[in-house]
Amino acid sequence: LAKTTQPISMDSYEGQEVNITCSHNNIATNDYITWYQQFPSQGPRFIIQGYKTKVTNEVASLFIPADRKSSTLSLPRVSLSDTAVYYCLVGALYGQNFVFGPGTRLSVLP
């Protein structure tokens, strides 16, 4: 299973764009990259998933370079409610055996 590395913590201010980069040097050909968000005492919530290039949904964008050894989650115009832990995961078939690292603790300040 590919291991991921991401910053332990980040601070931002309301209204700013936040970019969280994740390294996954050993990603396999059939692995997808998935990001989850978790608030205290709640289960993780799916944010976005991608395989290559760029994926955008209503809450975030995911940028994946051609070599797929890293990815960047972009949160546009964050608000206080975006304060949470963000996990970057790689996985493939039957990919529920995700290896969760410590994640990135994002603090959004007023």
Add this chain to the structure above:
Amino acid sequence: DAGVTQSPTHLIKTRGQQVTLRCSPKSGHDTVSWYQQALGQGPQFIFQYYEEEERQRGNFPDRFSGHQFPNYSSELNVNALLLGDSALYLCASSAIQGDRNTEAFFGQGTRLTVV
């Protein structure tokens, strides 16, 4: 759609006892995975069930066992509880489509405290 539901939400047990946690997957999902999340850490994969069988297992001792029922709901059993088993236990469900899983939906978890 109720999403993934877990019961109970909180539980206190004594060391050495046994516990059973329950999970109902999101409608349309047939795969259930269980995770253990200690305070301040990321979730750790315990095992995954599909078609009523354990398909994959993480690095957890045999004290941790599970079951999946024909309606896709699942149970996690932990025997001989240790203080270190105190954690948030998360259930995640998904469906297998082609060669991969759909996105996983997590429940709110069961907070287990062992005293």
